[in-house]
Amino acid sequence: MNTEILGVILQWAALVALSYPLGRYIAKVYKGERTWLDFMAPVERRIYKLCGIHPDEEMNWKQFLKALLTVNVFWFIWGMVLLVCQGWLPLNPDGNGGQSPDLAFNTTISFMVNCNLQHYSGESGLTYFTQLFVIMLFQFVTAACGMAALAGVMKALVAKTTKTIGNFWVFLTKSVTRILMPLSLLVGILLVVNGTPMSFDGKQTIETLEGHEQVISQGPTAAIVSIKQLGTNGGGYFGTNSSHPLENPNAFTNILECCSILILPMAMVWAVGFYIRRRKLAAWIFGVMLFAFTVGVCVSVSQEMGGNPQIDEMGIEQDLGSMEGKEIRIGSGASALWGMATTVTSNGSVNSMHDSQTPLSGMLQMLNMQINCWFGGVGVGWMNYFTFLIIAVFISGLMVGRTPEFLGKKVEAREMKIATLVVLMHPFLILIGAGISSAVAAIHPEIGWLNNPSFHGLSEMLYEYTSAAANNGSGFEGLADNTPFWNISTGIALIMGRYFPIVGQVAIAGLLASKKYVPESAGTLKTDTFTFSLMTFVVIIIVAALSFFPALALGPIADYLSC
Amino acid sequence: MKNLWISLKFTLVMCVVLTIGYVLILRLTAAVASPNDGEAPMVELNGKIVGAANVGQQFTDDRYFWGRPSAVDYNGGASGGSNKGTNNPEYLAEVEARIEVFLEAHPYLERKDVPAEMVTASGSGLDPDISPRGAEVQIRRVAEARGMSEDQVRKIVEKTIQKPWLGLFGTYKVNVLKLNIALDEAQKLAIE
Numbered sequence: 139m140n141t142e143i144l145g146v147i148l149q150w151a152a153l154v155a156l157s158y159p160l161g162r163y164i165a166k167v168y169k170g171e172r173t174w175l176d177f178m179a180p181v182e183r184r185i186y187k188l189c190g191i192h193p194d195e196e197m198n199w200k201q202f203l204k205a206l207l208t209v210n211v212f213w214f215i216w217g218m219v220l221l222v223c224q225g226w227l228p229l230n231p232d233g234n235g236g237q238s239p240d241l242a243f244n245t246t247i248s249f250m251v252n253c254n255l256q257h258y259s260g261e262s263g264l265t266y267f268t269q270l271f272v273i274m275l276f277q278f279v280t281a282a283c284g285m286a287a288l289a290g291v292m293k294a295l296v297a298k299t300t301k302t303i304g305n306f307w308v309f310l311t312k313s314v315t316r317i318l319m320p321l322s323l324l325v326g327i328l329l330v331v332n333g334t335p336m337s338f339d340g341k342q343t344i345e346t347l348e349g350h351e352q353v354i355s356q357g358p359t360a361a362i363v364s365i366k367q368l369g370t371n372g373g374g375y376f377g378t379n380s381s382h383p384l385e386n387p388n389a390f391t392n393i394l395e396c397c398s399i400l401i402l403p404m405a406m407v408w409a410v411g412f413y414i415r416r417r418k419l420a421a422w423i424f425g426v427m428l429f430a431f432t433v434g435v436c437v438s439v440s441q442e443m444g445g446n447p448q449i450d451e452m453g454i455e456q457d458l459g460s461m462e463g464k465e466i467r468i469g470s471g472a473s474a475l476w477g478m479a480t481t482v483t484s485n486g487s488v489n490s491m492h493d494s495q496t497p498l499s500g501m502l503q504m505l506n507m508q509i510n511c512w513f514g515g516v517g518v519g520w521m522n523y524f525t526f527l528i529i530a531v532f533i534s535g536l537m538v539g540r541t542p543e544f545l546g547k548k549v550e551a552r553e554m555k556i557a558t559l560v561v562l563m564h565p566f567l568i569l570i571g572a573g574i575s576s577a578v579a580a581i582h583p584e585i586g587w588l589n590n591p592s593f594h595g596l597s598e599m600l601y602e603y604t605s606a607a608a609n610n611g612s613g614f615e616g617l618a619d620n621t622p623f624w625n626i627s628t629g630i631a632l633i634m635g636r637y638f639p640i641v642g643q644v645a646i647a648g649l650l651a652s653k654k655y656v657p658e659s660a661g662t663l664k665t666d667t668f669t670f671s672l673m674t675f676v677v678i679i680i681v682a683a684l685s686f687f688p689a690l691a692l693g694p695i696a697d698y699l700s701c
Numbered sequence: 702m703k704n705l706w707i708s709l710k711f712t713l714v715m716c717v718v719l720t721i722g723y724v725l726i727l728r729l730t731a732a733v734a735s736p737n738d739g740e741a742p743m744v745e746l747n748g749k750i751v752g753a754a755n756v757g758q759q760f761t762d763d764r765y766f767w768g769r770p771s772a773v774d775y776n777g778g779a780s781g782g783s784n785k786g787t788n789n790p791e792y793l794a795e796v797e798a799r800i801e802v803f804l805e806a807h808p809y810l811e812r813k814d815v816p817a818e819m820v821t822a823s824g825s826g827l828d829p830d831i832s833p834r835g836a837e838v839q840i841r842r843v844a845e846a847r848g849m850s851e852d853q854v855r856k857i858v859e860k861t862i863q864k865p866w867l868g869l870f871g872t873y874k875v876n877v878l879k880l881n882i883a884l885d886e887a888q889k890l891a892i893e
Contacts, residue, residue: 145870185718189710190703205704212708261778270724271716279715307707314715319723326727330739333755336731337739341778344743346758347751347881348765353778354753356741360731361724378780381824383755384741389871445817446787454800454815458832458872462792462821463782466769466830469872473824490824491782594786616784701788 142471146439149393149475153400154428160401161408161420167316168289168309168413178315185311196302199648202290203641205306206283210250210637213276217246220272221264230265231340232355237263244625244632249276251636252284252515254366254373254486254611255602255628257620261355261377266338273373274362278322281369282313284517287640288406289313291521292413294651295545301652303644317402318369325364325398333387336360359385367398370515372486372611380476380489381465392468392489396476403483403513406520414545419666423523426671427482430512434478438499442474446496447701463491474499481506484515486611493589493598493614497701500614501694504601507608509682510564515609518636521643523674528557528646529681530674531663540663547650560642564607565685567631571603572596572689575627587624589616593700597693602628607635744878746885752878753777757829760877763806763846765884766831766839766858768877769818770799773826783822796820807842814838830874833862847888857883 166173186193197205220227221242225235237245241257248255249272258264264273286309293304330336335356342354359375363385366373376382386392407427411420442464445456459470468476473490480487481503492503506512511522528544532554535542542549576599579587588595598614605612606628613619619628656662664670731739741753752758759775760767768775772783785792799820804810816834836858844854861880865871 141865141869142872145865148870181718181722185711185714188714189707191707191711205707208704209708209711212705212712216712259779259781261780270720274724275712275716275719278719279712307711310711314718319719323723323726326723327730327734330727330731330735333736333742335739335741336727336735338728339740342741342753344750344752347746347878347885348758348760348762350759352752352756352758352775354741354756355778355780358724358728361727376780376825378782378825381782382780383757383825383827383829384753387755389866393866393870448787448793449796449817449821452793452797452800453812454817454820455813455834456817457834458816458818460787460821461818461823462785462787463824465824465828466818466832466835466872466874467828472871488824491784493784493786494782494824496787589784590786590789590792592788594788597786614784615782616786697786697788 142443142469145389145393146435146471146475149396150432150435153397153404156401157404158408160405162412164317164405164409165412167312168292173316175316175320182311182315189307191307191311193305193308195305197305198301199290199294199303199644202303202306203644206287206640207637210283213250213279214246217250217272217276218242220268221245224265224268227265227267229267229270229338231338232265234262234265240622240625241620244629247629247632248611249273249373250280251609251632252280252369252371252484253606253609253632253636254371255606255613255632256373256611257625259377260375266357269362269375270358274365277362277365277369277371277373278314278318279310281318281371281516282310284515285313285317286310286517287644288410288517288520290644291524291647292410294647296414297651298655299651299653303648303651318365321368322364325368325394326360328394329360329363329391332391334360334363334391335384356384363395364398366487367395367485368402370399370403370483370485372480374487379487381468381491383465383467386468386489388467392472396472396479399479399483399485399487400513402516403519406516407513410520416545416666422666422668422671426675427512427523431478431482434482434502434506435475438474438478438502439471441496441498442470460496463494465490477503478506480612481610482512482514483519484510484609486605488612491615492601492612493616497694497698500597500601501690501698503612504604504690504694505683505686507604507610508564508568508686509678510608511678518640522639525557525560525639525643525646526674526678526681527665528553529561530670530677531665533677534670534673535663538663540661543656543662544650544665546655546658547653548656553646553649556642556646560639561681563634563638564682567607567634568600568603568686569689571627571631572600575599575603587618589618593693593697597697600689600693603631606631609636744882746882751882754876754879755829757827758878760881763842765881766836766843766877768831769828770820770822771826772822775827777827780825780827782824782826807838809841810838829876829878831877833873833875836875836880843884847884849888853887854884857887
């Protein structure tokens with residue numbers, strides 16, 4: 139069998155197999171049960187003491203959200219100040235300057251919301267100091283923030299009737315010390331051994347074999363690459379992310395990095411199942427997500443390995459598939475798999491240029507982000523699915539004439555209003571943004587944003603807002619996006635796309651938690667069945683996917699049909 | 702206000718924890734176990750560094766195997782791809798022009814033998830590898846320019862081909878820089 143396809147199958151199988159035990163471990167961490175990383179406990183106590191956190195203090199959902207939003211506001215100030223001033227700060231051997239205020243605004247927001255849309259290029263737009271203490275720091279703490287939110291939601295769902303949903307600061311700390319840091323260390327060590335740089339020396343200039351001068355950028359790459367993958371961050375160290383041969387040196391590191399994208403979002407689904415003691419429900423949710431992901435992978439892999447029909451028409455040999463924007467050591471199959479993995483989660487790192495992938499692959503990447511809950515970002519992905527579950531419960535309840543209940547709690551008008559707003563916000567942000575920018579680009583074609591004409595040009599803009607609202611961070615990078623218009627408009631989409639859903643979802647969970655527990659009876663709508671899973675899937679397709687169909691028809695579908 | 706105070710302290714503590722518990726550990730691992738003390742692994746010819754093993758470089762001389770087209774001319778300080786869409790007419794014209802240049806340099810080839818990866822740009826602009834097929838089609842040109850026999854060159858190419866991971870997963874590839882160094886070394890030995 140083709141070794142490229144074998145590589146794809148290996149990654150898929152490894153992910154499914156590893157996510158289950160990891161999910162069990164994560165549930166234990168948030169429950170405070172014994173794990174083999176208990177030697178971290180003294181470190182955590184030290185952190186609580188230094189920060190003035192009282193680990194036993196329980197918060198209600200409003201206090202929980204207040205803590206979450208405050209720390210995010212603080213991170214915003216932290217990031218803005220450091221990025222604008224980076225030129226004067228230490229660890230800057232290449233003498234890179236500070237970022238402009240609008241670029242710093244976009245960069246800070248995008249890392250603060252765990253998105254990592256990058257309108258700068260890593261080699262010249264940052265210093266080693268900001269790479270570590272803005273980029274890497276945010277990649278840890280904002281991923282932890284999403285996980286902490288989910289931990290609060292889990293705690294709310296498992297309790298019979300409760301006012302409190304746990305301590306935000308404790309969840310935040312434990313997400314770093316027990317989950318993100320140990321895993322990143324493991325992945326980082328494997329990367330370093332395989333030749334990903336990890337040093338603090340500046341650029342090197344060498345004379346090539348033919349006698350030209352070549353500059354080689356390096357730095358503390360491995361520290362950022364491992365957490366960018368594991369925390370569904372995606373912000374690369376180098377401009378071209380994981381297609382860069384120093385960031386992703388060989389087939390093994392590619393498999394490792396690609397699996398790191400999906401492992402935590404997948405494990406989170408199981409973790410919820412273990413935590414709320416509903417493993418069957420978790421298995422059905424996992425099944426729906428895996429099904430949607432796998433269909434996308436099959437289509438995209440066959441498209442990319444099949445090659446670009448326009449190149450075929452030129453009469454040359456295209457045995458390796460569509461190779462524009464792809465690397466030989468990775469190959470077209472693994473590039474297609476990565477494209478799907480990075481968009482079903484809100485990761486957004488790339489190992490090939492999505493702008494140059496075939497139109498249907500590009501469409502599926504956008505669709506994954508537009509739906510944004512096939513695994514999704516760490517923590518927040520499951521919560522997006524949870525919103526759809528609430529809607530599906532409500533709709534099916536109405537259809538069969540039963541009171542809509544989820545996990546023994548009645549779903550009522552207030553929760554439904556929040557869920558509906560959260561779900562509709564996403565298409566609103568994307569379509570309005572893409573609409574305004576297309577109007578501007580059509581009226582002023584001389585503005586020079588687009589790298590490609592016609593349908594694909596529209597796709598470039600649609601992709602950018604989709605990626606921003608979904609907090610993904612990948613892009614059709616041909617778009618000239620480091621301008622005030624794009625920096626600010628996507629910055630707004632980023633903020634709305636992150637905090638609106640988190641606040642809404644934690645609120646729903648908090649509201650449900652405070653309600654009276656209704657024991658299951660024969661009249662309860664069962665949520666851990668095939669029928670209900672199918673129902674949820676259909677709701678997601680109708681609500682999320684179909685909102686975008688007209689836009690997709692004008693972009694990638696028209697692009698596909700015109701070749 | 703209390704939350705803001707905790708936020709500040711938490712952020713500072715995390716900087717310290719991550720620096721000591723993560724960045725430093727990785728840096729030390731790199732010093733002990735990485736191929737080149739945490740820097741990009743380099744390759745030498747006659748004791749002189751001629752490039753980074755994993756970073757592709759520009760080759761235009763007939764005596765050398767060529768790498769893939771690069772949207773950034775192999776600038777290791779600013780990686781980048783073309784980001785051209787598959788149907789972009791400007792892009793397709795560019796590929797057509799590359800095919801013609803490639804055929805001119807390899808007049809013994811027919812159009813259908815030109816591997817697409819040799820006329821399409823890589824993602825990073827720094828792809829260090831070509832496919833075994835991409836090397837195969839260049840053998841005759843390199844052999845003629847160097848005055849070596851095709852068999853000699855082919856043997857060196859075959860020795861340089863890297864198999865997929867564990868022989869099973871991924872692609873076959875040839876590192877262009879290492880292949881060209883092997884050629885230079887082989888010819889130097891022959892002269893001596």
